Amino acid sequence: MNKIKTLIIGESPFNSKEYENLTYNDLEIESEIINIAFIPKLKVQNYDLYNIMSYRRIIGVLFNEKINNKDSFIEFSSKVKKRIKTLAENDIYLVNQSELKANDGLQLTNHINEIENIICFGSKAAKYIDSFQKKYNIKFNTFCYPHPSGRVHHTFWDDFAEDVKQYSDKESLSIIQHPK
Numbered sequence: 152m153n154k155i156k157t158l159i160i161g162e163s164p165f166n167s168k169e170y171e172n173l174t175y176n177d178l179e180i181e182s183e184i185i186n187i188a189f190i191p192k193l194k195v196q197n198y199d200l201y202n203i204m205s206y207r208r209i210i211g212v213l214f215n216e217k218i219n220n221k222d223s224f225i226e227f228s229s230k231v232k233k234r235i236k237t238l239a240e241n242d243i244y245l246v247n248q249s250e251l252k253a254n255d256g257l258q259l260t261n262h263i264n265e266i267e268n269i270i271c272f273g274s275k276a277a278k279y280i281d282s283f284q285k286k287y288n289i290k291f292n293t294f295c296y297p298h299p300s301g302r303v304h305h306t307f308w309d310d311f312a313e314d315v316k317q318y319s320d321k322e323s324l325s326i327i328q329h330p331k
Contacts, residue, residue, distance in 0.1 A: 154262065156242035158259075158268075159245045159272070160247065160271050162248055163247050164186050164247055165191055167194075170191040170192060173192040175187060180239045182239065184244050184245075188247045189209040190235065204312065206299075208299035210224070219312070248280075266291055268293075273300075
């Protein structure tokens with residue numbers, strides 16, 4: 152059985168016709184955890200993974216780099232499988248809270264005395280870990296961050312990936328706020 156020192160927790164697996172989660176089995180890594188949170192693999196070969204903001208942002212986190220254009224995305228995306236393997240070799244795994252919850256936290260309870268850090272991305276992950284800690288009367292060293300979804304616009308993500316959406320300035324709203 153593998154050791155787990157750090158868990159990076161997301162919310163739920165991808166739900167898309169074009170892509171799904173990469174699995175630890177795909178990378179020939181023995182693990183109780185099945186899906187690798189945030190890391191997609193294609194179902195349809197012509198889909199551009201650059202379109203997945205959560206993936207771009209997590210790549211930025213994993214490499215501590217700002218993924219600010221397609222070239223940097225391609226560069227770091229090509230290294231992500233190797234990074235996941237390196238993380239696993241260092242007892243660091245990415246998992247979704249929905250997988251933990253579906254298994255009644257088995258991956259946590261099996262490693263409860265080894266886990267040093269839990270990194271939660273999103274409120275569902277954080278709430279799950281809070282309830283798990285209360286249930287088992289244990290306290291993990293827990294860090295919480297905003298979910299990397301493109302629907303989440305938080306300044307935390309400014310250091311890891313450019314939001315390609317361009318918004319108008321708020322002064323332009325004056326046309327509805329102060330009509331002539």
